[in-house]
Amino acid sequence: MSLNYQSVEDAELVTLAAEGRESAYRELLSRYERPVFSLIYRMVRNRTVAEDLAQEAFIRTFNAIDTYNPQYKFSSWIFKIANNLTIDHLRKRRVPTVSMHGAPDAVTPEAQARTSLVVQSHAESPEEYVQNRELAGQIEAAIGELREEYRVVVLLRHIEGHTYDEIARILDIPLGTVKTYLHRARAELKLRLAEA
Amino acid sequence: MNSDRSSHGRHLDDDAIQSLLDAVERRVDAETESARRHLADCRVCQARVDAWQEVFGELGQLRRFAPPGRFAERVLSGIELPGEAASPSRAWSWGRLRRWLSRTAADAHLSGRRLQDLADGALARKRATLARAHLATCTDCEDRLAGWRRLIATLEALPSFAPPAGFAERVMARWREMAEETTGRSRAARAWRLWPRSPRGWVLAGTLTGMPVAAFAAAAAFLSTVPQLTTGGLVTYLWWQARDALSALGSSVLAAVMQSGAAFRAYSLADYLIASPATAVAAAAGFTALMFSSIWVLHRNIGFPRFALRHVHS
Numbered sequence: 001m002s003l004n005y006q007s008v009e010d011a012e013l014v015t016l017a018a019e020g021r022e023s024a025y026r027e028l029l030s031r032y033e034r035p036v037f038s039l040i041y042r043m044v045r046n047r048t049v050a051e052d053l054a055q056e057a058f059i060r061t062f063n064a065i066d067t068y069n070p071q072y073k074f075s076s077w078i079f080k081i082a083n084n085l086t087i088d089h090l091r092k093r094r095v096p097t098v099s100m101h102g103a104p105d106a107v108t109p110e111a112q113a114r115t116s117l118v119v120q121s122h123a124e125s126p127e128e129y130v131q132n133r134e135l136a137g138q139i140e141a142a143i144g145e146l147r148e149e150y151r152v153v154v155l156l157r158h159i160e161g162h163t164y165d166e167i168a169r170i171l172d173i174p175l176g177t178v179k180t181y182l183h184r185a186r187a188e189l190k191l192r193l194a195e196a
Numbered sequence: 197m198n199s200d201r202s203s204h205g206r207h208l209d210d211d212a213i214q215s216l217l218d219a220v221e222r223r224v225d226a227e228t229e230s231a232r233r234h235l236a237d238c239r240v241c242q243a244r245v246d247a248w249q250e251v252f253g254e255l256g257q258l259r260r261f262a263p264p265g266r267f268a269e270r271v272l273s274g275i276e277l278p279g280e281a282a283s284p285s286r287a288w289s290w291g292r293l294r295r296w297l298s299r300t301a302a303d304a305h306l307s308g309r310r311l312q313d314l315a316d317g318a319l320a321r322k323r324a325t326l327a328r329a330h331l332a333t334c335t336d337c338e339d340r341l342a343g344w345r346r347l348i349a350t351l352e353a354l355p356s357f358a359p360p361a362g363f364a365e366r367v368m369a370r371w372r373e374m375a376e377e378t379t380g381r382s383r384a385a386r387a388w389r390l391w392p393r394s395p396r397g398w399v400l401a402g403t404l405t406g407m408p409v410a411a412f413a414a415a416a417a418f419l420s421t422v423p424q425l426t427t428g429g430l431v432t433y434l435w436w437q438a439r440d441a442l443s444a445l446g447s448s449v450l451a452a453v454m455q456s457g458a459a460f461r462a463y464s465l466a467d468y469l470i471a472s473p474a475t476a477v478a479a480a481a482g483f484t485a486l487m488f489s490s491i492w493v494l495h496r497n498i499g500f501p502r503f504a505l506r507h508v509h510s
Contacts, residue, residue, distance in 0.1 A: 022368075029364045037359040051360055058367045059374060134357065139350055157316075158351035164318060179318075183309045190347050 010074035018065050025062055032075070033058075036082050039155055043086045045135055045144055053089055057082040072169065079160070080170045083152060090148055142192040150185035153178055205234050208241045213248050306330060306337045308344075315344040 005013060005027035016024035036057055041050035061078050068077060135144060143151055156162045156170060164182075168175045208216070208231055216231050235241050306314075306327055313319040314327050331338050392398045419425055453459050469475050 025371075026364065026368065029367060033359050033364055033367075034356050037363070038356040041357050047360070051363060054359060055363070055367050055370060059371050062371055063374070063378075139354065154351065158348060159354055159356065161352075179313075182316075183312055186312055186344070186347060187308060189351075190343065193347070 011070045014065060014068050014070070014074055017062070018068075028062075028074070029058060032078055035075075035160055036078060039079065039152075039160065040082055040086050042135070042140075042143060042155055042159075043083075043148065043151060044089060049089065053085050054082065057085050060085070073166065075160075076162070076166050076170050079156065079162070080172075083170060086152075087148065138193060139189070142189050145192060146185055146188060150181050150188065153181040154185045154189070157182060207238060208234060208244070210244075210248075213241070213245050216245070217248055217252055304330075305334065306340070308340070311337065311341045311344050315341060315348055 005016075005023060008016075008024075008027070010028070010031070013024045013028055017028060033054070037050060037054045040053045040057070041047060044050050044053065057078065061081050068074065135141070143154065146154065152171065153167055156167045157164075162170065164175055164178050168178045171178070173181075212227075212231055216228060216235070235245060310319065310323070310327055314324060319327060331341060392401045419430065469479060
């Protein structure tokens with residue numbers, strides 16, 4: 001007998017999932033695949049990486065479903081896992097490099113390589129730019145230029161609609177810091193949009 | 197009174213003239229009377245009095261400004277009424293200071309943070325009320341608030357992105373794979389947990405495994421001391437004993453079944469089923485359904501190790 005899980009609350013779905021019901025896992029996945037993917041995609045700005053990270057976030061959540069604390073919202077929990085993974089990825093990320101020509105007196109390729117200046121670049125590669133055209137709008141570009149801490153609070157507040165308290169819990173930071181990040185982030189966005 | 201002399205006495209200095217003009221309506225004393233008498237005859241002092249009168253006239257025509265809105269209300273809320281208990285500390289209490297600050301805040305322009313909070317609905321009720329009171333009279337702040345509201349509306353209108361097609365299926369498949377791997381690892385981990393890790397553990401494990409070996413060795417050593425006993429003879433003896441025991445067990449079970457009448461009833465039932473084709477077909481269908489159900493249960497449990505997943509913790 002199959003149950004209709006669409007009207008079931010998240011906390012109850014988690015209980016059913018912990019009992020081993022695959023349909024409950026599927027329902028949780030269908031509810032959160034879009035918001036989790038969107039958040040990660042706007043953070044890493046690369047669809048392939050975002051898909052890998054979102055998949056990892058769901059797998060970690062499902063594997064630890066027995067440890068879920070129903071006192072808090074399931075959405076806060078899964079966003080916390082997704083955000084931690086994303087921040088880890090962004091910190092570990094090997095940024096693409098741009099190599100300038102070597103010294104003027106370097107004639108052999110080896111000498112050029114030895115004396116070349118390597119500058120780290122945070123810009124998107126041409127392939128990424130083509131991939132990420134959906135993030136090319138003014139507001140999306142402005143969001144992309146925000147610091148990671150600012151970006152995530154803006155996304156959680158204004159796109160995912162979390163409260164300040166929930167954001168503080170997701171990011172493990174004090175409520176006052178959430179407010180400060182939001183104020184600064186919005187001020188930067190306003191400035192960037194005015195300049196554009 | 198320092199003044200130069202004239203034919204009518206000393207001239208009036210600036211202080212005396214200002215006192216004379218101030219005293220027109222308020223004060224008439226001996227000094228004023230003396231000054232007036234001098235003024236009546238001295239053209240120089242009359243000219244200076246005229247100049248001062250002009251200054252006084254201009255000052256008297258200065259415009260009066262009205263206080264800001266709800267000024268009287270705010271003043272009244274700040275004073276102690278006769279019925280209230282007055283205490284020395286009350287005049288500088290934190291509550292009064294806060295009220296004073298909030299009144300000052302109501303008059304001042306709103307900061308960007310406050311406007312953002314108001315636009316986002318995150319401002320406390322009292323502060324929001326004060327902010328709205330200011331906004332009602334300040335178009336500049338109202339315009340700035342509209343700017344923040346536009347920004348928030350733009351952010352909230354941004355679309356969410358769907359993951360690539362088949363994302364959910366890939367997640368579920370990967371999750372199953374990982375769960376199976378984890379289940380295998382957990383079995384190995386359970387086995388590994390039994391491995392002794394301390395000298396006492398090794399002594400216990402050695403005792404448990406050594407005792408049966410030692411018992412068997414002792415029995416073998418004892419039997420080897422009996423001269424008539426050979427290995428072939430011992431094996432033959434044990435074989436006969438086992439065969440006799442099994443034969444006796446089989447005979448007793450068969451006798452018990454025959455005596456209970458169960459075999460007869462089973463034979464009668466089989467005979468009846470074979471004699472009735474409809475019953476035989478129904479029995480065959482039931483058997484087939486039972487077989488398929490068993491296959492389905494096996495498939496579900498082997499295909500998706502859900503019971504093992506409950507023990508996965510990462």
